[in-house]
Amino acid sequence: MECRTGIQTDAPRRRTVLPTDTLGSARPEAVRWRPATLADVDDLWHFTRMVGRADHPYHLTTREGIERDFGLSYFHPEQDSLIGFAPDGTLVAMGMVMSPPLRELRARSILVGGVHPDYRGRGIGRELLAWQLGRAAEQLATAAPTVPRWILAYTDEAAYRNARLFRRLGMECARYFQSLERRLDQPIPDIDLPGDVRVVRFTAELSQAAHEARDSSFQDHWASQPMSDEAWDFFVASGKFRPDLSYLALGTGPDGTEKVVGFTLATVTEDDWVNQGYTGSHVDLVGVIDGWRGKHIARALLAAHLRAARTEGLARVTLIVDSESPTGALNLYLGMGFTPTTRRLAFTVEL
Ligand SMILES: CC(C)(COP(=O)(O)OP(=O)(O)OC[C@H]1O[C@@H](n2cnc3c(N)ncnc32)[C@H](O)[C@@H]1OP(=O)(O)O)[C@@H](O)C(=O)NCCC(=O)NCCS
Known part of the structure; x- marks a missing residue:
């Protein structure tokens, strides 16, 4: 899995048409979808930990982190989240779309989510991501026409299915974020x-x-x-x-x-x-x-x-750095004894 290297511009790939409206189409797994509510926080926390153990085991989402998302003034779960259940009631997918305020430099919609490890490869993630892209387009439609409008999604390099899905739906890997660690002995x-x-x-x-x-x-x-x-x-x-x-x-x-x-x-x-x-x-x-x-x-x-x-x-200190940081941050950390471990990929699409 390789990101494009030697990027000439910071701007992500532009696209004008996003897949929308795929909910309701024929699908292999009969998933029942609904928005998340505050009452789902505990279930979502257990779910994201399970997904995290499969995809990025070294940094798991905390319960406080999930609760915080529901407390954010700009996150409206009714419109900005979707959770899916298998016929037996198992929570199998969760997606959120967050568009932070202060769109001075650019307007962003950030996609967060995942599919239960036992339910992958059945088209559920594709359906969820298509909905997320559509929701992000709605959020970004309210941005001033003068600022760039970016949809962003991040995934660990090891979670190759996520990267493949992002690509399939038109997103492009624009950046590596390198995890580093430093022993304290x-x-x-x-x-x-x-x-x-x-x-x-x-x-x-x-x-x-x-x-x-x-x-x-x-x-x-x-x-x-x-x-x-x-x-x-x-x-x-x-x-x-x-x-x-x-x-x-x-x-x-x-x-x-x-x-x-x-x-x-x-x-x-x-x-x-x-x-x-x-x-x-x-x-x-x-x-x-x-x-x-x-x-x-x-x-x-x-x-x-x-x-x-x-x-x-x-015993150790960790951090994550943009591997193409224009201000030389990677060199700074390497010079302080940090060594590379895993990589996160940033996928983007510009509307
Ligand atoms: C990255 C940043 C924190 C560096 O701060 P700084 O105080 O200038 O860094 P230092 O003076 O301590 O530099 C230490 C080392 O970093 C490296 N470094 C710093 N700036 C660099 C540059 N522009 N290009 C290449 N290497 C650079 C050098 O190895 C330098 O060592 P040297 O002076 O012996 O050559 C600063 O430029 C910054 O705030 N950048 C924007 C925010 C950011 O990207 N933060 C990091 C996010 S992970």
């Missing part, structure tokens, strides 16, 4: 910082400034856009976010005032440790704002996290 380098920069632990008082730094630094990150306050608050208030393992770089500007110029924000999901085979933390977000790059700030922030994670008694 190996030396952690001391990084010298310029005199006008200091590294501190994340605090609630600096949360808003960190959010601004995140939005500013991720402008050149593929498929990214500003995070809404809602999404940011969910992230920093979630049970897995670890402020004590997250760091901010404060830089002093020419006017003598300090501001957040960089960050490493980390989570710990103990549920994943059994499948991973080690205890670990995950660095979810790393960024340094323009004007402060190339001063080893990201290295220093990562080193601070690695040290804190080791002091915590954890």
Whole structure:
């Protein structure tokens, strides 16, 4: 399985006609479909864990994550979700279509879902994906005509059936996201910082400034856009976010005032440790704002996290990086002792 390499443009493949209306057509498995509701959260959590164990066993969806989705102001389960049941009542498929607000750089609809491992190869995923593409097209129809409109779906490379299905329905693999891990029993380098920069632990008082730094630094990150306050608050208030393992770089500007110029924000999901085979933390977000790059700030922030994670008694640190990051993030992590493990593929189609 290979993504296109040497991509000349960041824009995904354009298509004008999406498959819709396939629900109700003759199908091999008589699946009964309905939208999900909040009452389904526990069933969906068990279902996504089962799908996850088959497709991406090292990072399973948490119950809090599913509940969070149902609490998002822009997710309307009645229109944006579909779950399917076999005749015996078994939950066999789940699909959601999420279109985050703040469509400043681009409008996105993100497809999430899966089919029960015992019910694959029967056309159920195809039917579900066709519905998701149609729903995404409806969501994106409300975007300003001036911004690009992207449908996005991600899958682990090992889950080859997902990638095959995305391709069949007209999506294209645009990007690899490389998972990396770093053992903590190996030396952690001391990084010298310029005199006008200091590294501190994340605090609630600096949360808003960190959010601004995140939005500013991720402008050149593929498929990214500003995070809404809602999404940011969910992230920093979630049970897995670890402020004590997250760091901010404060830089002093020419006017003598300090501001957040960089960050490493980390989570710990103990549920994943059994499948991973080690205890670990995950660095979810790393960024340094323009004007402060190339001063080893990201290295220093990562080193601070690695040290804190080791002091915590954890064995490894993981993260995921766009393998074609225009700002050199992959080199940064390789230089800090991270090594590649699995890959995630990003599939896109532009409307
Ligand atoms: C990636 C990013 C965090 C780097 O921050 P930074 O503070 O400039 O990085 P550092 O100065 O610590 O650089 C450390 C190493 O990274 C690598 N690196 C950094 N920028 C690079 C670039 N543009 N091209 C190639 N390698 C680069 C180099 O190996 C560098 O080591 P060197 O200075 O000894 O050559 C920053 O550019 C950024 O915020 N990018 C946008 C957001 C993003 O992509 N985050 C990562 C998401 S996974």
